[in-house]
Amino acid sequence: MTCQGEEGTPLPYTASPIRLLWGDLCLFVSLIGHLPGIFIPLHLCRTGPLDEFYPSVHNIFIVAVHLLLAVYQLSFLISLPLMVLCMVPAWWILAYLAIGLGLSYGAVMLFLNGFEQVLVSKVPVAERPGHERERWLYINGIAAGHRWVQMNIDQLSYTFGRRVTGVHNRTAGILFDLIECLIQRDFSFATSDIRRSYALVKKALLDPECDKVVLLLHSQGGIEGGLVIDWLLDELPHDLLRHLEVYTFGNAANHFNNPRWTKLARPESVQTPDLVHQFGQSIGHIEHYANAGDIVALGGVLHFVDIPNRYMGRLFVRPNSGHLLNMHYLSTMFTLGPDMKVLESNPFMDMEVEPWATAGINGFSGPPQRVRYRPTVARDEAFLPAALSLQRFQPNGTHRVLRVKDFSRLWQYRNGGSPRECRPTDQYDH
Known part of the structure; x- marks a missing residue:
């Protein structure tokens, strides 16, 4: 059974689920x-109270529970085929399966998840x-219990100066979460939190x-959000979907849809309406943020983004590792100061943007002070011209260096701010 599509490319996400799983x-x-890139760099001495590995009693307890669950679940999964090989009666295996899963479920609900399905940020923000x-x-990723999800949405609330609602994608333990990711990603199976997220959006x-x-x-929230988007594209018209903006971190999905549309623009005001069109993409804006050494991003957005029309949205790659949202993404890309306001400068947002080289994303070998950016018509035609209008023609004739912050729409939301909106045709005026 082959694990690749034509010409060595990844299989289409509509391929046989069994082939996708393989x-x-x-x-x-x-x-x-x-794999170690999920957790490193640790830098525990630099962590803050909202970071997942901040050495507090609660976080140490959560990590200990996850480690114990991983050992228990691995032993449980290994024991099942051994019982079959030893010809253990079927009803014994069923009883063992029920007890084993029941103990695991009870532990995660009691020690990690709690019973709230939708959480709201609790930190004070002055909304404008x-x-x-x-x-x-x-929507959170794997291994996030109630406390870590609350920490996530609280830091997001501080960062963007808004109240944030979190749909809790409950953890079942790291190993069982990984199995759930494969089921969602390869079989397009909608779990209860996906359905709840879809209803709220x-x-x-x-x-x-x-x-x-x-x-x-x-x-994993990227997988769930991708399925939510697929449903929305099936049901809602463009004039509603254009009000949706999507921003992902360490996205684990194998596809991200955003079809392009065209229509006539004000035919009553032109003599040749068939030659004048408005065009864009259904969802207003999509941006992906990924660490180059994050195994989840490497198996998700960074693996599939080279395939035309497979992974829509602008991509920003930070040449470092780490997968935790607060500790490795928000704290490095939207760094908070002592007053819990986003600092106006950080190494990632100050990186120079350069044209995409032949090495591609997975072959990134550039100097750490630069981030490679490849504009494509399929992903970025709605955003690129306005961004490039910042370029090269300064009053004194000097060349302007473009940086990540010049391209990142999400950066403009920091500290309660908002992007400058433009008319649909403005993007083609440059």
């Missing part, structure tokens, strides 16, 4: 050397006029009192 297992084995017409939603988009919906996704 392909993902092959991909994981090939990336196994990057107009923020009441925005909805900010977040759709309700917000249909709300006449809401002008903008911002969906934030991390890790």
